[in-house]
Amino acid sequence: MRIVLVDQKGVEQVLEAAEGWRVMEIIRDYGFPIVAECGGACACGACQVEVDPEWTAKLHPPREDEVDMLDRNYGGDWSRLSCQLIMTPALDGLRLRIADVALREAA
């Protein structure tokens, strides 16, 4: 199972993912700059990613608390919190990039 992380210049990197892991944890495990101050409790909003539009329909819709966190973190049309995306076989190949606002938070 894999996710494809696209950087701000469009360069792709394939990350090995495991079922049941949060996408945030996978990205962080690889050492990419993503802060998750709250540890994945959908409480800080700092792990924002932008999901490839072709994949958004395959994701469960965000819960109210995730939408709220996206409000507070300048979420865009394709934004999700990576701590709220849990890997399943259906998401094998998921394409996303770390949101600019999350990189700014980590800087």
Added chain:
Amino acid sequence: MTQETISTDVVIIGAGPCGLFAVFELGLLDMKCHLIDILDRSGGQCAELYPEKPIYDIPGLPVVSGQELTDRLMEQAAPFKPEFHYNEMVEELEKLPDGRWRVKTDGGLVFEAKVIVIAAGGGSFQPKKPPIPGIEAYEGKSVFYAVKRMETFRGKNILISGGGDSALDWTINLQPVAASMQLIHRRDGFRAAPDSVKKMHALVDEKKMQFHLGQITALHGDNGQLEGVTVKGNDGNDFQLECDTLLPFFGLTMKLGPIANWGLNLHENLIPVDTEKFQTNVPGIFAIGDINTYPGKLKLILSGFHEAALMSQAAFRHANPDAKLTFQYTTSSTSLQKKLGVA
């Protein structure tokens, strides 16, 4: 007005779970603590980020909410009469000739202490700034992240951005004093008291304010004085709004803040400590909880509790180099039980 200096054994920076448990461990060793926190209450992240979320990994408490854990820690620390100074950020830390430390806060409080314990978690909670290019130039002049005095905003053409309680409350409270009031939010749904949302919609219906959907993408003005903003509407099209004051309310984030200026070694915004004393590179300054780092560090509340216990032993020795320290158990020591008020 000059403040009286508060003299104490220990100043703990941060009143989160680790700071609170440090009061208990230091209290058993007769060390009196003052705690300083930038929030208006204790609990740190537990109270600010996830008061209602369940925590499952506190030993002996199979499930506990952030708020409940905070309440229980406050109860546990209470016999040692800790003193809390809320809404204060520690700005300066300097060493005195006698080896103690002088601590100054942004609110003008001054402390002198034998030992400093930094239990500041992710740092100071500070307002989250929207990622709008060049916003810094307007901050403090026409862009504000908090309302200290409503009078400051009398007669202004105000634009408030956000969809939580702060955004809604200030929209309603400032509308009567403002020359004009506009609210902008990325969706027509709010994370705020339903009554406030109703009041806001009523003001819109009465044409006393305007509500817009979208996100601010650019600011326009001169010398820090805002004249208007560009908004990306939810249909994808840009539009302009005129205003002379912008108040973004996007909640809080954690920043290391002034801690970076105290001469401590830092590693990726964390404070390296040893695992015997949890002392920083500066003797007498200790760091516990999420803010410290050492080989094998886990950012767990329970790790912070362990760190607090060991730190307290070392802090006692630092403050009382000639005193004998006998390790005792609360279950068997009547002197400890007297301190706890149970014997």
